[in-house]
Amino acid sequence: METRVDCEYIRGLLADFSEDNLLGRAARRARDHVAACEACADELKTFEATADLVREKGLREPPVGLWNAVYNRITDPARAPSVARPAAGLRLRLRIGAAIAALSLVILFGLSYVRRPQPPSVANAVAAEYVEGHAVGSRDGLFADRFSLTSVAALAEAEQRENGRL
């Protein structure tokens, strides 16, 4: 037999029962009670009717002019898109372009490195000194050839020393 105490207890659970929040013994007790007690069954119906009423009447009308505001923003040429991302096809083309540009840079860098004038070696510096000396000496004419031979010998010696062969 249902008692007033049962009804008070169950009514405290009806909100959770209507949302299917009760588990195990509490759920069974609420279900059995509502099946047997007309007053509590009516009470449960008011929870369901409230949800129906909210669904039926709860929606509001959006403000007039909402589209105009959105339209003005999306068509404003001065605006930066909030989350701008190009389309998939465009993204692929951009990636290919970036890869080609990177490859071109690598090739250009490599070429410029190969063509770059090498810094003068020790041998070159010695050669420059001797050639200059030869030019000065050849003005007199008498020791020009001898000076030239000495210069070439000194050059070869310096080159070999630099290469670690001596």
Place this chain on the structure above:
Amino acid sequence: MSGGRVVEYVDVDLVRRTKTGDVEAFEQLFNRYQKRVYNIVYGMIGNENDAAELAQDVFVRVFDSIATLRAEEAFFTWVRTVAINVCRDHVRRRVPFRVESLDEKMSYDGEDIIREIADPAVGPERLSEQKETERAVHRAIDSLSGEHRTVVVLHHLEGMDVQDIAKALGCPTGTVKSRLARAREELRRKLAGYVES
């Protein structure tokens, strides 16, 4: 063919056209979903001015990022996620304030007093019964706390299930169910005069 499928096909076509920059196609998408978006935003924010501003933000963000949408048939599910995220960002940025329930006790000179929102409308006798019920429902929803209002709107108005709401809001399903139960209890009490038993 079900109505849902037809909607999806129409959406897919409009989404594809919008991706090419077709603003008229986007306007059609806007017209189809503006009410739902506005109600989600209003439900989560509870303020008309902010809701209008944020609803704009949602649609602008949707337009800007529509190229990233792969599942075109699930357009509105995606829009709804955008709307929820925009609102959550807004709430996070907003200076926190305490939401008081109209049912909370307030006292003056040691005596409890009842607090009510002034209704600027003319008396119910001059309004249609339908309109008056609608206003009562809106007032009741407005009086809920932000957390309760959000789950009520997403579940009862938007038709989302508890798991999806929990995922969208980043909280356990038990929390969503509990909020729904407390909210329904409060709504039932406030709308007792309008509910047919």
